[in-house]
Amino acid sequence: MTRLLLLIVVFLQRSAATDMRSFVLTVMNGQQFSCANTTCIPFSSFAVLNSRRCQLACVNVNQCQAIGFRQSITRCDLFSNIVNQKKNFSLNHDVVTMIMNVNESLSTGWMLVTSMNTSRASHTASVLSNGNVLVVGGYGDISIKQPEIYNPAAGTWTTVASMNITRKLHAASILINGLVLISGGNNGVNFLTSAVLFNTSSQTWTNAGNMNTQRGAHTASVLSGGRVFVCGGDSGSGFLNKAELYDPLTNTWTPANSMSTIRVDHTASLLANDKVLVVGGYNGGYLNTAELYDPSSGNWAMTSKMKYARQHHRSSVLSDGKVLVSGGYSGTYLNTAELYDPLLGNWTITGNMSFARAQHTASVLPSGKVLVTGGFNGNYLNSAELYDPNTGNWTKIDDMNICRRFHTASVVSDGKVLVIGGEMNSSYLNSVELY
Numbered sequence: 001m002t003r004l005l006l007l008i009v010v011f012l013q014r015s016a017a018t019d020m021r022s023f024v025l026t027v028m029n030g031q032q033f034s035c036a037n038t039t040c041i042p043f044s045s046f047a048v049l050n051s052r053r054c055q056l057a058c059v060n061v062n063q064c065q066a067i068g069f070r071q072s073i074t075r076c077d078l079f080s081n082i083v084n085q086k087k088n089f090s091l092n093h094d095v096v097t098m099i100m101n102v103n104e105s106l107s108t109g110w111m112l113v114t115s116m117n118t119s120r121a122s123h124t125a126s127v128l129s130n131g132n133v134l135v136v137g138g139y140g141d142i143s144i145k146q147p148e149i150y151n152p153a154a155g156t157w158t159t160v161a162s163m164n165i166t167r168k169l170h171a172a173s174i175l176i177n178g179l180v181l182i183s184g185g186n187n188g189v190n191f192l193t194s195a196v197l198f199n200t201s202s203q204t205w206t207n208a209g210n211m212n213t214q215r216g217a218h219t220a221s222v223l224s225g226g227r228v229f230v231c232g233g234d235s236g237s238g239f240l241n242k243a244e245l246y247d248p249l250t251n252t253w254t255p256a257n258s259m260s261t262i263r264v265d266h267t268a269s270l271l272a273n274d275k276v277l278v279v280g281g282y283n284g285g286y287l288n289t290a291e292l293y294d295p296s297s298g299n300w301a302m303t304s305k306m307k308y309a310r311q312h313h314r315s316s317v318l319s320d321g322k323v324l325v326s327g328g329y330s331g332t333y334l335n336t337a338e339l340y341d342p343l344l345g346n347w348t349i350t351g352n353m354s355f356a357r358a359q360h361t362a363s364v365l366p367s368g369k370v371l372v373t374g375g376f377n378g379n380y381l382n383s384a385e386l387y388d389p390n391t392g393n394w395t396k397i398d399d400m401n402i403c404r405r406f407h408t409a410s411v412v413s414d415g416k417v418l419v420i421g422g423e424m425n426s427s428y429l430n431s432v433e434l435y
């Protein structure tokens with residue numbers, strides 16, 4: 001087969017976004033996609049003046065990955081999925097095919113990568129010491145019991161040994177011995193006391209004892225000494241103020257002092273001084289209170305209140321030790337963000353996000369900026385924005401390909417962010433994208 005391959009780096013302004021996106025175009029004259037099944041059917045076809053116009057149309061649609069331009073009738077075909085087509089071309093002198101490979105090194109945007117085997121939301125995603133990402137549980141079908149591991153270098157998913165039961169609204173913590181502790185959650189019937197450990201090298205599950213309280217939608221923080229501090233959440237028969245500690249050395253759980261109030265859908269952040277800052281949540285009302293757990297004394301102390309009550313917000317520990325609390329819900333969806341200063345023990349308002357959002361993600365990047373993605377504000381969101389701690393301002397970046405909430409975002413070894421699954425319009429998602 002004779003193939004004319006031409007690689008062109010193109011800088012094109014996407015009309016919908018402020019960022020410049022760059023693509024490496026693979027241009028194939030006289031080749032058309034040829035495939036047995038429906039993934040070869042273009043998602044959109046229309047007449048345009050020339051192949052350049054067709055290419056521009058593709059650049060302006062996130063979904064578009066390739067074009068086929070039929071010269072005799074000036075028809076532009078846009079393709080969303082080229083995985084199968086890529087290796088299967090047939091000769092047709094009338095057709096110019098261009099594949100829009102988003103150039104990773106130049107791109108500022110999002111790229112869809114291999115999907116998970118199982119669609120899931122409210123799962124956990126843990127970045128392992130070898131750089132792989134372990135995804136466990138969540139809402140989904142029966143195969144949700146089966147965890148999956150993403151290898152960012154290879155771009156592949158592998159399913160691993162199933163858990164005995166389904167778990168959603170659980171928590172995942174990476175212990176200092178490398179094991180992953182999965183605590184509590186709901187098995188579809190009850191909230192659980194049980195906890196299990198996953199060993200990545202042997203790919204086996206073992207029991208990690210039972211918590212003293214059934215719980216899901218709790219928080220779990222790995223303390224500097226290696227113990228795991230769990231607090232709040234839902235027991236199925238009420239929300240919780242109870243807290244407890246897991247000790248990896250004895251593989252047992254011990255009750256800790258309770259919080260001042262019941263909290264569910266709160267956040268917990270480990271501060272540089274080893275205290276745990278617990279923020280907001282819901283106890284029948286939306287909470288603006290925050291309290292500090294001191295693992296060395298085992299005591300709680302109230303700290304200043306936030307300006308805005310919030311649940312389903314996110315908390316990010318910045319490189320200067322401050323904690324950025326973003327968005328959430330308190331009867332209305334919030335665009336506000338506040339910064340906690342652990343040294344002063346008070347909150348200051350910082351820049352507003354462009355979008356109100358709850359059930360989003362917030363990831364601290366190696367640059368120190370915080371990347372917020374998706375969530376919900378009455379609409380499902382695919383928007384993403386970056387917080388700059390130096391200016392206190394947010395900058396909108398390219399939209400994700402897919403709107404999602406209750407997804408996860410993991411910072412992988414090269415500083416990219418892997419966004420996984422979630423829920424949109426009551427459907428669980430298996431799609432995965434990389435920023």
Ligand SMILES: *[C@@H]1O[C@H](CO)[C@@H](O)[C@H](O)[C@H]1NC(C)=O
Pocket residue numbers: 034035036037084088
């Ligand atoms: C490639 O195209 C041919 C002809 O349309 C089709 O029979 C075959 O199934 C295709 N192969 C793949 C892998 O899609």
Ligand SMILES: *[C@@H]1O[C@H](CO)[C@@H](O)[C@H](O)[C@H]1NC(C)=O
Pocket residue numbers: 036037038039084
């Ligand atoms: C389309 O064909 C390819 C190659 O034969 C196959 O891997 C893929 O699963 C098929 N997709 C659908 C949606 O049938």
Ligand SMILES: *[C@@H]1O[C@H](CO)[C@@H](O)[C@H](O)[C@H]1NC(C)=O
Pocket residue numbers: 009024103104105106
């Ligand atoms: C992306 O562009 C850079 C700079 O032009 C180039 O060196 C690199 O090979 C390109 N990457 C891909 C995957 O095409």
Ligand SMILES: *[C@@H]1O[C@H](CO)[C@@H](O)[C@H](O)[C@H]1NC(C)=O
Pocket residue numbers: 117118143159
């Ligand atoms: C993917 O999930 C299905 C159930 O949806 C399961 O039957 C199948 O074994 C899984 N595939 C792999 C490779 O584990």
Ligand SMILES: *[C@@H]1O[C@H](CO)[C@@H](O)[C@H](O)[C@H]1NC(C)=O
Pocket residue numbers: 177178179199200201202
């Ligand atoms: C995990 O499994 C490997 C291989 O079986 C074993 O050598 C290692 O000790 C286990 N790790 C822990 C912390 O139990």
Ligand SMILES: *[C@@H]1O[C@H](CO)[C@@H](O)[C@H](O)[C@H]1NC(C)=O
Pocket residue numbers: 164196205206207
């Ligand atoms: C899984 O179930 C088996 C059989 O009931 C039981 O022996 C084992 O302890 C369970 N393992 C875990 C990690 O829950």
Ligand SMILES: *[C@@H]1O[C@H](CO)[C@@H](O)[C@H](O)[C@H]1NC(C)=O
Pocket residue numbers: 344346347348349
């Ligand atoms: C936080 O505390 C510092 C030092 O006491 C004070 O200057 C600042 O005004 C306080 N900020 C708020 C929002 O209370």
Ligand SMILES: *[C@@H]1O[C@H](CO)[C@@H](O)[C@H](O)[C@H]1NC(C)=O
Pocket residue numbers: 335336352
């Ligand atoms: C930020 O948003 C809040 C509430 O949505 C609004 O009251 C406030 O004026 C906004 N601040 C700025 C600087 O726009």
Ligand SMILES: *[C@@H]1O[C@H](CO)[C@@H](O)[C@H](O)[C@H]1NC(C)=O
Pocket residue numbers: 391392393
């Ligand atoms: C931050 O945002 C404010 C309000 O939009 C603006 O006045 C200010 O110039 C921005 N600062 C920087 C450093 O971008």
Ligand SMILES: *[C@@H]1O[C@H](CO)[C@@H](O)[C@H](O)[C@H]1NC(C)=O
Pocket residue numbers: 425
């Ligand atoms: C989600 O639902 C809304 C409202 O029913 C609808 O407008 C929208 O097209 C749906 N989105 C997708 C991707 O299905």
